[in-house]
Amino acid sequence: MLFDKIQECIQSFESVSLKQLDSVQLQNRIDTKYILTKAELLQLLEGIKEEQFVLEIDNVRIFNYQTIYFDTANYQFYKDHHNGCVNRVKVRSREYIESNLCFYEIKRKLYGTRTDKQRKKVNEIYHSVPEDDYNLIEYKRLHNRPIEKKITNYFKRITLTNKKFTERITIDLEINFENQRQEKIALPNLCVIEVKQGKSDVFSNTIQVLKKLRIHETGFSKYAIGVSLLEPSIKHNNFKPILLKLNKIKAYANN
Numbered sequence: 001m002l003f004d005k006i007q008e009c010i011q012s013f014e015s016v017s018l019k020q021l022d023s024v025q026l027q028n029r030i031d032t033k034y035i036l037t038k039a040e041l042l043q044l045l046e047g048i049k050e051e052q053f054v055l056e057i058d059n060v061r062i063f064n065y066q067t068i069y070f071d072t073a074n075y076q077f078y079k080d081h082h083n084g085c086v087n088r089v090k091v092r093s094r095e096y097i098e099s100n101l102c103f104y105e106i107k108r109k110l111y112g113t114r115t116d117k118q119r120k121k122v123n124e125i126y127h128s129v130p131e132d133d134y135n136l137i138e139y140k141r142l143h144n145r146p147i148e149k150k151i152t153n154y155f156k157r158i159t160l161t162n163k164k165f166t167e168r169i170t171i172d173l174e175i176n177f178e179n180q181r182q183e184k185i186a187l188p189n190l191c192v193i194e195v196k197q198g199k200s201d202v203f204s205n206t207i208q209v210l211k212k213l214r215i216h217e218t219g220f221s222k223y224a225i226g227v228s229l230l231e232p233s234i235k236h237n238n239f240k241p242i243l244l245k246l247n248k249i250k251a252y253a254n255n
Helices: 002-010 018-024 038-048 076-082 131-136 205-212 222-230 237-254
Strands: 014-016 028-037 052-055 063-071 088-096 101-109 114-122 148-162 167-179 184-197
Touching (some): 018 052, 028 237, 076 222, 114 131, 167 222
Antiparallel strands (some): 028 114, 052 148, 088 101
């Protein structure tokens, strides 16, 4: 299985501790995202392993995450993303399952490609946002409306950093979504890579290898895609190119 080969490849990387990785948190950063198949991910990992460390905690290198996304009753945050609004937000709570850590997070997309993330450690993953935490959102389009749980997302993550500690890479795979009606969808052959840099570096070894593999930058939001797939009555025209690409990835896996 390709997942087993990916696990085996990751074991050949030099490791880095969470404390060491803290030096490249990049809460305010430039993000570039790429979507690819597991076979392409394996090629990428082979091409970058000499330049990267992999995060290892208690002998684990591939970690399980659960994320709950919140939105208004009429999906204001989703619609703002779909319509290309600048200075938009996503509100979520995330659990790092192996380390039993939970956070409440506000992720802001600023002008251009820059992202800012604000997070608060919490005792357990939020299934609803306490009233006291609404003030962290600070979003003019919210208009003091309540927000509610919309989508739950499960995935596995590999975290890398280059050996200069100037770049952080997350690789998400085994991505699953579930809505409030307990309808589920899985994307087993999809891998999402996010390259996070304090400032843009097109000469990054990772980006150069991606170019050699003819894998190009693609905007991708797990929340937006989860809503598009599970709530087809909500407008998603602007996400159709990504949805078509997901269908191609699925077809590739089936052949």
